[in-house]
Amino acid sequence: MTSAAHHSPHPAKADALMDDAHADLGVDAEADGRRLDRAALRRVAGLSTERADVTEVEYRQVRLERVVLVGVWTSGTADEAERSLAELAALAETAGAVVLDGVIQRRDRPDPATYIGSGKARELRDIVQEVGADTVICDGELSPAQLVRLEEVVDAKVVDRTALILDIFAQHATSREGKAQVALAQMQYMLPRLRGWGQSLSRQMGGGAGGGGMATRGPGETKIETDRRRIHERMARLRREIAEMKSGRELKRRDRRRNSVPSVAIAGYTNAGKSSLLNRLTGASVLVQNALFATLDPTVRRATTPSGRSYTITDTVGFVRHLPHHLVEAFRSTLEEVAEADLLLHVVDGAHPAPLEQLASVRAVIRDVDAAGVPELVVINKADAATPAALAALAEAEPHHVVVSARTGQGIDTLRQLLEAALPHREVQVDVLIPYVAGSLVARVHADGDVLAEEHTADGTLLRARVAPDLAAELSAYART
Structure with missing residues (x-):
């Protein structure tokens, strides 16, 4: 069976990936479509976004729908x-x-x-032709040269x-900040590949010497340099926008700290059940899907402990x-919500075959965003689907843990109690009328402090409570002498 790379090019006007991120990055050359289509992921019908190579606005419409996977096993077990x-x-x-086959070398x-x-x-080329795939996906990040050469040999589009992952993030980002962050990451990834393709294109097209016209003139370096400059300008613009949005989020965090509202962050491997847990703890209705990266934009909700203390x-x-x-x-900037938290709920899928690997992967990212010092409670989720042996092994490896099922509610009350005990306690005790x-x-003391005793009298409400220093200062006018 012939692979999709044999099909004749079918130019079509591409929609911009998001906003104006790539709108100004078109090319005017009908060069070898297969070479220029590097890392261009096509959606199946009905999906909301298409992805175009940043150097190409007219391109072959090849959908990423029939794929063969290939991995290189360099260490670890089979x-x-x-x-x-x-x-x-x-x-x-x-x-x-649709995954048709997968091979490991x-x-x-x-x-x-x-x-x-x-x-x-x-051999991979033969497999691709045998199953009728149009795309090969490699389980690693390939250099521009590797992408070019592997695509030439297998005669099909190659994606790393x-x-x-960048394409999935582009599909799932919904907020303005999420879209800007994904666009920035895509451009950072594309930039060196743009350079690699430009050099390849210049060699192929002849670099502009002689009178061969468009076929030999070679858009080469001049065009590539123009595109590269435009990408750098767009990246600078995105970084400014993200910095502005970060400032707004920092103001909100400062307000919460000023009001002494403790903060909890949920982190974990994708599809571990974080959104389901958030819904259980808060009664929120955050999107829950059995899919990777269903949640991209951070969701902040307010909740209360069993004793009535508020936290985010x-x-x-x-x-x-x-x-x-x-x-x-x-x-x-988004992950700074984790670094700024008073407590990290690290959710792990207890039914996964390798939960300890997932815990290690998440902790590596937590270290990257300088959040390793945040107190951590491991929440072993999906207890209803996990085996007793798997739960026992996890419990032994992670002494500070709680076993729950966000789906059935098992262990949620215990989690609430552990969460309350782990939140920072107030520093100042006050006796006020x-x-x-x-x-x-009074409402603020209940929301942001720990009420130890309360009595309603003819003159007002008698309170003994532990509160943050700034709230204690406001209450000092009502202190009992």
Whole structure:
């Protein structure tokens, strides 16, 4: 069966990926479509976004819908290599693809030319043609040269793991900040590949010498330099926008700290059940899907402990092994919600075959965003689906844990109690008589402090409570002498 790369080019006007992110990056050349289509992921019908190579506005419409996966196993066990490829399959399906086959090659390190070696690349070409795939997805980040060479050998479009994850993030970002962060990460990823393709294109097109017209003039360096400058300008603009949005979020955090509202952040591997847990703890109705990266934009909700103390709880983006560093950098401002928290609920899927690997992957990102010092409570989720042996192994590895099922409610009351005990306690004890006309102060003490005793008298409300220093200062006018 012939692969999609044999089909004749079919130019079509591409929609901008988001806002004006790529609108000014068109080209005027009808060069080899397969070469220029590097890392361009196409959606199946009905999905909301299409992805175009940043150097190309007219392109072949090849949908990323029939794929073969390929991984290079350089270390660890065969089971670990197969789990990594299974996760890549889940990522591909999240992007709208149908996985037809998957292969793993054992090597000391990836081949610098073709990722898997020229002989294996030819075998891969045969598999691609046999199953009728249009795309190969590699379980790693490939260099521009590896992408070019592997695509030439297998005669089909090649996408790496990083481009695939970026594409999923582009589909799922909904807020203005989320979209800006994803666009920035995409451009950081594309920039060196733009340079690699430009050099390849210049060699192919002849560099402009002679009188051969458009076929030999070569858009080459001049065009590439123009595109590169425009991308840098757009990246600078996105960084300014993200910085402004970060300032707004910092103001909100300062307000919460001033009002002494403790904060809790939920973090964990993608699809561990973080949004379901948030819904259980707050009664919110955050989107819950059995899909990778269903939550991208941080969701902040207010909740109360069993004793009535208020706190905020934030659901963050799910992590995944080998999360592209472009994304970690782009989402750093969002992930600061974790670094600023008083408590981290680290959710792990108790039914997953390798939960300890997932815990390690998440903690690596937590270290990257300088949040390693935040107190952590491991929440072993999906207890209703996990085996007793798996739960016992996790409990032994993570002494500070609680076992729950966000789906059934099992263990949620215990989690609430542990959460309350872990939140910072107030520093100042006050004994005050608050007149009824100042009833809003009583409400604030209940919301933001720890009420130890309360009595209603003819003159007002007698309160003994532990509160933050700034609230204690406001209450000092009503102190009992």
